[in-house]
Amino acid sequence: MEWSTETPQVWLHFMCDNRNRRDDISQPLHLSNHPGYRIKQPQEFFDKYGDYSLSVLRMVKQMLKTVRGDGVVK
Numbered sequence: 001m002e003w004s005t006e007t008p009q010v011w012l013h014f015m016c017d018n019r020n021r022r023d024d025i026s027q028p029l030h031l032s033n034h035p036g037y038r039i040k041q042p043q044e045f046f047d048k049y050g051d052y053s054l055s056v057l058r059m060v061k062q063m064l065k066t067v068r069g070d071g072v073v074k
Contacts, residue, residue: 010038010042011036012037013031013036
């Protein structure tokens with residue numbers, strides 16, 4: 001894959017699925033409260049981590065399919 005100067009910026013964000021420890025209330029899966037990390041060399045990043053990233057995205061997709069609305073895994 002070739003990247004050009006018109007390629008949009010690529011940012012890495014982490015997902016958060018924490019619990020509120022005080023009252024043990026589940027929070028839905030969401031982006032963490034962080035602006036993310038800019039990937040300055042996306043070509044190199046995806047050459048190195050692309051297969052792993054795709055595997056993680058597939059796992060997240062499958063998890064989202066199997067989680068009920070109350071956050072409990074079936």
